[in-house]
Amino acid sequence: VQLVESGGGLVQAGGSLRLSCAASGSTFSINAMGWYRQAPGKQRELIATIRSGGLTTSYADSVKGRFTISRDNAKNTIYLQMNSLKPEDTAMYYCYASLPGPDVGGQGTQVTVSS
Numbered sequence: 839v840q841l842v843e844s845g846g847g848l849v850q851a852g853g854s855l856r857l858s859c860a861a862s863g864s865t866f867s868i869n870a871m872g873w874y875r876q877a878p879g880k881q882r883e884l885i886a887t888i889r890s891g892g893l894t895t896s897y898a899d900s901v902k903g904r905f906t907i908s909r910d911n912a913k914n915t916i917y918l919q920m921n922s923l924k925p926e927d928t929a930m931y932y933c934y935a936s937l938p939g940p941d942v943g944g945q946g947t948q949v950t951v952s953s
Contacts (some may be wrong), residue, residue, distance in 0.1 A: 839863040839942045843933045846947030849923055853951070857918040859933030859944060865914045870936040873907065875949075879889035879939050883929075886918060901927075923951045 845857040861868065872887035874946050885898045888908040904923075909916040916933065928951050933944040 839865060839868060839935050839937060841933045841935060841942060841944035843931065843944045843947040846931060846949045847914055848950045849953055851923060851953050854919070854921045855949060856920065857931055857933075857947060857949075859916045859918075861914040861916075861935060866936045867937050869938070871909065871916045872934055873916075873931055874925075874934060875931045880898050880929075888916060894921075920932065920949070923930040923949075925953045926953045927951050932949065 840862045841859055843857060843859045845855060847855060849855050859871065868890055870887055870889045872884065874882055874884045876882040883898060885901045886905055887896045887906045888909050897905060904921050906919040907916060927949060929949060930946040931949050932946045935942045
C-alpha cells in the first residue's frame with residue numbers, strides 16, 4: 839500500500855483546510871486509515887481515525903469538534919476537513935493505513951496556521 843497526502847498549506851487562524859490521502863496498491867487489506875501530526879520538538883499525535891467501513895471515527899480531544907475525517911471508498915481516499923484552525927495546529931500531517939502487518943505512512947504535508 840502506498841499513500842500520498844495533499845492539501846496542506848498556509849492559512850490564517852480561524853481558517854479551513856482540507857487534506858487528502860490517496861491509497862494505492864493492496865487497498866483491500868486496509869483495516870483503518872487516519873491522520874497523525876507532529877510539530878517540531880513535540881511528540882507525534884494521533885488525531886483522527888476512520889475504519890474501513892467508514893462508519894466508525896475517532897478523534898483526539900485537541901481536534902474534536904473542529905476536524906472531520908471522511909473517506910471515499912470508490913477513490914480509496916480519505917479526507918481531513920480542518921475548520922477553526924489555530925496556530926497550535928501547525929505541524930506536519932501524515933496519513934497512515936492500518937494493515938494486517940506493519941502500518942504504512944505517507945510522506946506528510948505541512949500545515950501552517952498564522953496568528
